[in-house]
Amino acid sequence: MRLFLTLYRFTTGYLRSWTCIGETLLLEMTGLSSSSLYEAKRVLVALGYIQIRHMVSGRCEYRICEGLQTLRAEAEKGVAARFARKASGGSEADPSGQPEPWKESKEKKYHHPAQAKTLPLNPNLTKANTSREGDDASLDANFKRLGLTEQLKSAGVSEFMAHKLTREHPPEMIALAMERLKQVRPENPAGYLVAEVLRGGYQTLRVEPEKVQREQREKIHQLRVEQRERELQQRDEGALRVAQKLEFFEQLSVEHRNFLKLRVESQALSEGFTRLPGWGVEHPAYRGLLAEVLAAWQLEGKQRE
Numbered sequence: 001m002r003l004f005l006t007l008y009r010f011t012t013g014y015l016r017s018w019t020c021i022g023e024t025l026l027l028e029m030t031g032l033s034s035s036s037l038y039e040a041k042r043v044l045v046a047l048g049y050i051q052i053r054h055m056v057s058g059r060c061e062y063r064i065c066e067g068l069q070t071l072r073a074e075a076e077k078g079v080a081a082r083f084a085r086k087a088s089g090g091s092e093a094d095p096s097g098q099p100e101p102w103k104e105s106k107e108k109k110y111h112h113p114a115q116a117k118t119l120p121l122n123p124n125l126t127k128a129n130t131s132r133e134g135d136d137a138s139l140d141a142n143f144k145r146l147g148l149t150e151q152l153k154s155a156g157v158s159e160f161m162a163h164k165l166t167r168e169h170p171p172e173m174i175a176l177a178m179e180r181l182k183q184v185r186p187e188n189p190a191g192y193l194v195a196e197v198l199r200g201g202y203q204t205l206r207v208e209p210e211k212v213q214r215e216q217r218e219k220i221h222q223l224r225v226e227q228r229e230r231e232l233q234q235r236d237e238g239a240l241r242v243a244q245k246l247e248f249f250e251q252l253s254v255e256h257r258n259f260l261k262l263r264v265e266s267q268a269l270s271e272g273f274t275r276l277p278g279w280g281v282e283h284p285a286y287r288g289l290l291a292e293v294l295a296a297w298q299l300e301g302k303q304r305e
Contacts, residue, residue, distance in 0.1 A: 002030040003040040007050060007062045012070055018063045020055070035159050043142055141171075148174050155181065156190030165197050173197060245291035263293050 006029050010019040026037060044050045051063040145166045152162035152174070165174060177196040186192040249257065264286065268274050273285055280286060 002032065003037065004044060004049060006030055008064060011062065011064050017069060018053075018061045020059055020061045022059070035163055039146070039163070046142075144171055148178075151178060152193060155193055156188075157193055158190075161194060165194065169197050173200065242288055242291040245294050246287060249290065249294055260290065260293055260297060263297070264290050267293065 003026065006026065007019065007021070010021050011017060023034075023037070026032075027034065030037065030040075032040065041050075041052065045052060048065055049068065050065060053061050053063075055061060148171055149162045149166045152165060153159060155178075157165070174197055177193050180196060181189055181193060184192065249260065252260075268279070268286070268289060273279060273289065276283065276285055
């Protein structure tokens, strides 16, 4: 509405049907952003409210459609020459001053669709109803596309790319890509969305062999670390039990200690421990075997009781 009223002011307000107004002045007078301005132009053109034509210099001229035009052709001819004489002065015939040509060229390349057919001045009832239904459907599609654009922007996609994707690809495809984003959860959501929409929005996720191998190696390494920690814990618990047994052994009488030592020597001889280098009382295997013999002897005593 802001853009339409601004263009109406510089066309009908200056008693002419076409006006050449730069993008800088349009942004200033409407208070819109560049993307919102492009979207407003596209919607007005699609509804047939305005027409846009591009000059050789790359700038744009705007015109209110015939169905909303209040100027008569003869009245326009009478004032056209008068305003044309003021073109060199600038303000009335060219209210925008010197707009940036590159902005108008970019606007022509990316944002202006084909001109829509304007409504006749006195359409019959059937044509009016058909046009109204078409306008409602177009507005619904525009609102849906704007909603998808905001979703893409919230995911990190740039404003220009979000408008480009929603303009050039079906809304269903973008919706599928947004649903897959919730399931996949990639590291770069914006890049994933753009790539997914450009290639169709329904492709299966490409598996990277290097990434799979790296994850498998990390998983195996983690299992080995956990197994090593369990072994160290079991070893510490076993050493603690042996120390407790040996402490109890030192508290026994000499007769009981000698008896247990004889059993240790007999068992060591039968199992071949005596062939170990450095076999003796201080040998770790001897201490472990003594703890086992002591535990068996204690169990026998409990059974006798």
